[in-house]
Amino acid sequence: MAVTLAKPDIAARCQAVRAKSEALATPLASQEGIIHTLPDLLRPAAAGVPLGELAGRVVDVSGLCVTVAGLAAFTAVGDHIRIRTLDGRDILAEIIAFRQKQALAMSYEAIEGIGAGCPVFFALYGKGQRQQAPSAGLAVNESWIGRVVDPMGTPLDGKGALLPSSHRQKRRAIPPNAAERARLGPRIDLGIKAMNLFTTCREGQRLGLFAGSGVGKSTLMGMLARETACDVAVISLVGERGREVREFLEDDLGPEGLAKSVLVIATSDSSALMRREAAYSAMAVAEYFRDQGKSVLFLMDSVTRFCQALREIGLSAGEVPATRGYPPSVFATLPRLLERAGPGTPQGERDAGQMTAIFSVLVEGDDQNEPVADTVRGILDGHIVLERAIAESGRYPAMNILRSLSRAVPGCNSEQENALTTQARRILAQWEDVRDLVRLGAYKPGNDVETDQAVQIGPQLERFLTQKKTERVSLEESFAGLAGILLAEESYDEERAL
Numbered sequence: 001m002a003v004t005l006a007k008p009d010i011a012a013r014c015q016a017v018r019a020k021s022e023a024l025a026t027p028l029a030s031q032e033g034i035i036h037t038l039p040d041l042l043r044p045a046a047a048g049v050p051l052g053e054l055a056g057r058v059v060d061v062s063g064l065c066v067t068v069a070g071l072a073a074f075t076a077v078g079d080h081i082r083i084r085t086l087d088g089r090d091i092l093a094e095i096i097a098f099r100q101k102q103a104l105a106m107s108y109e110a111i112e113g114i115g116a117g118c119p120v121f122f123a124l125y126g127k128g129q130r131q132q133a134p135s136a137g138l139a140v141n142e143s144w145i146g147r148v149v150d151p152m153g154t155p156l157d158g159k160g161a162l163l164p165s166s167h168r169q170k171r172r173a174i175p176p177n178a179a180e181r182a183r184l185g186p187r188i189d190l191g192i193k194a195m196n197l198f199t200t201c202r203e204g205q206r207l208g209l210f211a212g213s214g215v216g217k218s219t220l221m222g223m224l225a226r227e228t229a230c231d232v233a234v235i236s237l238v239g240e241r242g243r244e245v246r247e248f249l250e251d252d253l254g255p256e257g258l259a260k261s262v263l264v265i266a267t268s269d270s271s272a273l274m275r276r277e278a279a280y281s282a283m284a285v286a287e288y289f290r291d292q293g294k295s296v297l298f299l300m301d302s303v304t305r306f307c308q309a310l311r312e313i314g315l316s317a318g319e320v321p322a323t324r325g326y327p328p329s330v331f332a333t334l335p336r337l338l339e340r341a342g343p344g345t346p347q348g349e350r351d352a353g354q355m356t357a358i359f360s361v362l363v364e365g366d367d368q369n370e371p372v373a374d375t376v377r378g379i380l381d382g383h384i385v386l387e388r389a390i391a392e393s394g395r396y397p398a399m400n401i402l403r404s405l406s407r408a409v410p411g412c413n414s415e416q417e418n419a420l421t422t423q424a425r426r427i428l429a430q431w432e433d434v435r436d437l438v439r440l441g442a443y444k445p446g447n448d449v450e451t452d453q454a455v456q457i458g459p460q461l462e463r464f465l466t467q468k469k470t471e472r473v474s475l476e477e478s479f480a481g482l483a484g485i486l487l488a489e490e491s492y493d494e495e496r497a498l
Contacts, residue, residue, distance in 0.1 A: 050123040056103075058083065058118040061111065064272070065104050065316045066093060068120045072101040075122055078172070081105060082121045085113030094273055097317040104317060108152075108273050137168035138281060140288040145232060148249070148263040151277035156265060169288045171280040175339040182343035182352035187412040188295070189475045191227025192220070194399045194465045196478040197421055199384050199406040200413055203295055203354035204343035207406065208303075208376050210361045210368055211386035211398075217360050218244070219469055220386070220397050221299050222252025224358060225261055227472045231294040233261040236282030239275050239305030242267040252469070268305075272312035279306045283340050290344045290353035297356050298341055304362040307334070307372050323371045331375055338379050358384075368403075382406035395466050401428055420482050424461060426450075427486075431458025460485050 056070030066083065075081070075095055083091045083105075091114065093105040107114070138153045141163055148157040155162060185203030190196055201207060211217040225233045235253075237245065245265060249258060262285050266278035279300060286298040300306075310330045311321075319327035341357035359380065361373045368385065377383050384404045391398035402425065410418065431454040437443040438455060445452050464481060467473060473481075 050125050052124045054122040054124055056081075056120040056122070058114060058116055058120060059102065060116065061114055063316060064106055064111070064312065065096075066107065066111065066114060067099075068095075068103045068105055071095075071103050071120065071122055072098060074124065075103060079122065083107065083114055084119045084121070086115055086118065087113050089113060096313055099318070106271070106273050106313060106316060108271050110271075137170045138284055138288075139165040139167065140169045140285050141165040141167070144262045144285060146259050146261065148265060149281075151264060151266055151274050151281040153281070167288075169284040171277065171284045173284065173287060173340060175336070176343075176345045181345050182354075184343060184408060185295075185354045187408075187475065188356055189229040190224060191229075191472045191474065192223060192397065193467050193473045193478045193481070194397055194401065195384065196473070196475045197482055198399075198401050198425070199382055199404050200409050200475075201356060201382075201406060202408045202412050203356055205382065205406070205408050206338065206341050206357040206359070206380045208359050208361055208373075208380045208383040209386070210363055210373055210377075210383055212363055212365070212388055215386045215388050215391045215398050216396055217362075217386060218248055218301060219252050221301055221358070221360065222248060222254075222257065223469055225253055225297065225299060226257035228297050228356075229295075230297040230356065231260070232286075232289045233257070233297040233299065234282050234286040234289070235261055235263045236278050236298075236300040237263065237265045237267075238278045238300065238302060239268045239270075239308070240265065240301065242269060272309040272316075275305060275309035276313065279337060283337065286355050286357075287340065287344075290355045291347065293347070293350050293353045295354050295356070298358070300357070300359045302360040302362045303334070303338075303376055304364075304372050306337075326371060331371075334372075334375055335379050338376070381408060395462055396469070397465075397467065399465075401425060401465070402432065417479055420479065420486060423486055424482060427454045427457050428461060430454035431461075457485065 054071060054074050056068050058066055059069045060067035068081065068083075071081065077095055077097065079095045081093050081095065081103075083093050085091060091107050091109050091111070093107045095103045095105050097104040105120075139162070140153075143163040147155060147159065147162065149155055149162070153162065182204070184205055188201050188203045188205075190201060195201070199207065209217060209220070221235070225235055237248070240248070245267065249263070253261065253263075262282075264278050264282035264285065266274040270278075282300065283298070286296050289296045307326065307330050310333055311326050314327035314329045315321065319329060322328050323331075338357075338359065341355045343354055344352040346352045359376060361376050363373050364370050367373070382405055385400045386398045387400045387403075388398070390400060409421075413421070430451055434443055434451055434455060435458070443455065445455065461482075464485060
């Protein structure tokens with residue numbers, strides 16, 4: 001083990017630069033009309049200077065794990081280290097466990113070129129500086145809006161560097177205090193008829209979007225990012241196919257949606273650590289804007305791939321697989337991530353911001369009761385189920401109205417609106433029961449009034465719930481359209497009875 005300390009004159013110069021910069025108050029104009037002062041721009045560089053560097057070495061490489069000696073007394077789980085490969089490249093890695101005073105690390109990149117004896121370096125910071133180290137958080141600011149970044153905060157869109165910031169948002173923040181965080185806000189317009197009517201959402205609510213592959217989940221999330229009435233949308237694409245990223249940006253999200261969004265992306269070929277950090281980093285970005293008092297929409301696609309990344313990390317660290325191959329730490333980590341979404345905590349006289357979150361779950365084999373889906377459903381405030389059979393019938397969004405619900409509906413809709421949605425659910429349930437009989441010609445009208453009504457109105461409701469991905473329907477328009485169908489049929493029945 002070797003420790004290299006920073007030269008005193010360099011540290012002194014950094015301290016002097018920081019002192020001089022704090023005395024200056026000249027505002028600097030930057031992109032997007034954001035005003036920054038010179039201290040704001042220089043403080044991150046001064047605060048990020050380490051006290052020295054600790055050196056260790058690789059003693060073993062097995063699977064995805066690298067065993068490092070010489071760092072155990074100064075490092076902790078979650079610390080970032082640099083591994084110098086045999087061809088001279090530096091690879092970023094993270095310590096995930098310790099075993100017999102040796103650190104187990106996983107790389108953020110491919111491990112090719114790492115061999116026994118390769119040097120390992122860890123930047124040493126003081127206790128006060130450790131939380132301000134570059135690896136401890138993200139330098140988030142307003143310039144991130146409209147940008148596409150990786151989990152480390154590196155731009156991926158070719159639009160240049162992000163503006164520096166003295167503030168670092170923690171990736172692994174704890175959820176707000178349950179007794180102090182604000183209550184849910186007013187209902188939020190999602191712009192999608194089926195969701196506005198049958199899973200009406202309030203600001204700060206968390207919903208799960210459960211769907212198999214190829215059922216229209218990504219398209220629906222693009223619609224939500226474009227059409228939802230929010231200040232900022234933060235989108236986390238975890239393990240997405242690389243080919244589909246540009247398609248999502250240009251076709252599903254579009255320029256209008258991108259203009260108010262921040263995207264954090266880790267494609268399927270990324271390491272397990274990068275896929276995990278895509279969720280943590282996006283949540284940190286959303287928390288930053290929520291703490292500014294904004295209404296934030298957080299979209300994550302998908303929780304399943306996040307859990308698969310956690311499974312790879314846990315098994316590499318030596319955990320024992322439990323439910324369907326997932327180690328216990330996966331189900332302990334999920335609530336710590338999901339509970340961070342929701343209402344914020346009031347900041348003095350300023351009202352708390354709201355983070356409305358929709359987490360997609362890629363159900364394996366369309367099994368809605370598989371472990372990840374079942375756990376997420378129990379944590380969130382409602383769920384939306386997309387079904388393959390509905391998508392194959394040509395109705396989009398392929399939302400199963402009868403299996404989807406929002407736990408906040410009774411408190412945000414009026415009595416008349418709740419009566420309309422309840423009646424529509426009852427009609428759709430009866431139509432589902434007799435649909436096959438009608439198609440076979442085995443149904444005889446006149447035996448039951450409610451069933452006759454379902455046969456008459458059910459197809460109209462299904463046509464009404466169909467929506468193009470370029471179409472936006474407000475909350476008011478959604479309820480007005482539903483009332484038009486149901487009340488018109490009631491008037492017709494009354495006239496026929498007379």
